[in-house]
Amino acid sequence: MLATALARFPRLELQLSVTSLDLLPRLSAELGRTVYCKRDDTTSLALGGNKVRKLEYLVAEALAEGADTLVTAGAIQSNHVRQTAAVAAQQGLACVALLENPIATQDEDYLHGGNRLLLDLFGVEVRPVAALDDPHHQLQAEAQRLRQQGRTPKVIPVGGSNALGALGYVRTGLELADQLDALALQPAAVIVASGSAGTQAGLDLAFNERCPAVPVIGITVSRTVDEQLPKVAALRQQLAALLGLADPAIAPRLHDGYQGPRYGEPNPGTLAAIRRLARLEGLVLDPVYTGKAMAGLLDLVARDELPPGPLVFLHTGGTPGTFAYRHWFTS
Template sequence: AAAARLGIECELLLEHRFPEWPDTYNRGGNLQLDALLGATVLDHPAGTDMNAALAARANELHAAGRRPYAIPLGGSSVVGALGYRAAAVEILRQVDAVGFTPAEIVHTTSSGGTQAGLIAGLAIERSTVPVLGVSAGGSDEYLAPIVRALAEGVIEQLGLDRTFGPTAVVIDDTHVGDAYGVPTDAMHEAVDVCATLEGVLLDPVYTGKGMAGLIHHARTGRWSSDDQVVFIHTGGTPALFAYPDSVR
């Protein structure tokens, strides 16, 4: 949408993970919006190293005399994570205005930028509020070093002298299911509960799995009944229409 508004050509490199799935998945949801907004979609087979594919395409465009700006998966670069550094400040201001301190901030994580920005932002503000990232598609072992490096990069980029402890990066990877983008029973429940009881729409790929993690931890005693937890809804509603079976 931003590229369309500014008259910039937009190419999207996407990993075609489930070509055998129906058209509601392979042409609906975000893909329908991509087409509507005039983006060029470059499909790559499942298992492609998408970072390498992105770098190769950027090099091709450079060689052709173009000036590409390559945005990594999920926008998870230091520049991208700066947005959630600002979000951390906004959250702290809002909860202070309401008059409570969150027991934890919970969100969905996958490429690491959201969590890195939050951790960096809270460290910069000297807040002790912990952050829990519920993975939608990656193990703790894989994601934690990425999050830590990005968070350190945000602090360095801002030229600040702040640190965060070795336990600041907390990732729950038990709600991924079979793979990124593959629904789980807990996700179905989370999407249904939030829609029917709260009027809040979650998506099957991302926020639904994050909320499934929050529900699980609430049930199993991570927080007391007096605790107040902040859940960050990162969007994704169009994906509901690519997964009609998520409405049950």
């Protein structure tokens, strides 16, 4: 049913191959339970990451509308902005990005390295803002400024997380379900970083059809569960409506406690999780999303708060941003 519904929506085929589902043998042995990693850090565009999945739909819509400029927003080290900029370059579009400094740092690596360096390489017009406290209206105002210049902008929401963008993670959920079927594997849970909510909402809807006994558990990266739950629930409901489906009756599953001190700033548990996976598996996590999500997985396993059985960790990427955080790893 979902595959048929998805076929109605045009998309750019930017992610041309299936990302692997890899066993993490040394981590599994250390934890005493099997852990697999879905490698969306290895998607095919601009050093990888999950946002390309959403941009396949969002940029297809922009091109159909005759846009000549993509307008989006995020932190200085935003993975979403980096991949939006890369798609724009690939498709011959301009890209304008509103960037904030959410951790108020003057660290040179953060301000100029990592994802920020790549924006310059992709030719982005960067417009610094004091804060993205109302990103919807800020992006609309920027789009209006561009229209007054005679340009044809298309707003790409923060994180690519509206119902159309979240279709990308419905597709990914079906892809992952096929991989699990091929391995005859029913995991106890899928663990994912939960930020702008589109990734979790799309996976949840796909698994509700294909793997209804497998919970998708979001580890919040910037909010408490009370703040994040309505975001995920609302987007999942919008996504279901877009596809002509009923929204699942079960509320999205979330855990917090790993997101502090704020979005974009790692805590000791985040840094420890990044080091542990690097040294056990040669796997690079990032300090904003996947490091916090893995810290949650490790802690929930240690406290025996997850159902018994194998776990799947969705690696949503962020590798370039890791290089902007050298100070946090050396201080």
